[in-house]
Amino acid sequence: MERIAELEVMDDEEQARGYAKADFSEGHNRFVALFRDIFPDTSPGDVxxxxxxxxxxxxxxxxxxxPAVRVVGIDAAEAMLAIARDAIAAQPELDGRIRLVRGHLPEAALEAQAYDIILSNSLLHHLVDPHTMWRAAQHYGKPGAPVFVMDLRRTESREEARRLVARYTQPTDAPVLINDFYNSLISAYTPEEIRAQLDEAGLNHFTVQPLMDRYVLVHGRLR
Ligand SMILES: C[S@@+](CC[C@H](N)C(=O)[O-])C[C@H]1O[C@@H](n2cnc3c(N)ncnc32)[C@H](O)[C@@H]1O
Incomplete structure (x- = not known):
């Protein structure tokens, strides 16, 4: 099935609220657990x-x-960042270890080659130009930095996308969220497309791994 692109930036307040209210704990905990399995050797002071x-x-x-790592989060959508600020403020034990920056990749005002770890969950399928992801990883990551990217992968058909939506959403979920999930499944990149993106970016040593029935995991270290 051909890709049908979703809107890039999630700056609509209703959309941002619907997304933030959803329970992504299973997928997001899996993201963190897989990162720790694949890259167990982070160091105190890493950013x-x-x-x-x-x-x-x-x-x-x-x-x-x-707890020894600091994190900078970047996003182009003020609607999302406003929710993020409240969520961080509600967790004082994080002790200022998370900093948020508003910026539209690839033009973000961040220091080049300054980050020890590059993470991204569910951004790739939003990008009009997917090379933005791989260029950003190379531009902001220090040499040798682990890059860990997880996203949905595109379904083979709209019917398959509808089946996944029925399986993984509840009738009580916000309609905007259900709609977003469907749109994300049809705008996601396939593992083969991601492989081609990495080859073009000079990251052909990265691993591309389909995960469960709807995700794809990409990881490797910058040279
Ligand atoms: C589906 S959300 C994922 C949010 C978060 N990573 C998570 O897993 O819950 C995708 C986010 O990417 C942001 N985004 C899309 N294109 C962007 C760009 N070019 N630069 C910065 N942020 C972007 C959107 O505004 C949105 O907040």
């Missing part, structure tokens, strides 16, 4: 960059699981 951090749910779970 991670979370590309497309949204409402910072992954950012917060990551910071809680790795």
């Amino acid at each position: 991670a960059l979370d590309l497309g951090c949204g409402a910072a749910d992954v950012t917060i779970r990551f910071a809680r699981a790795l």
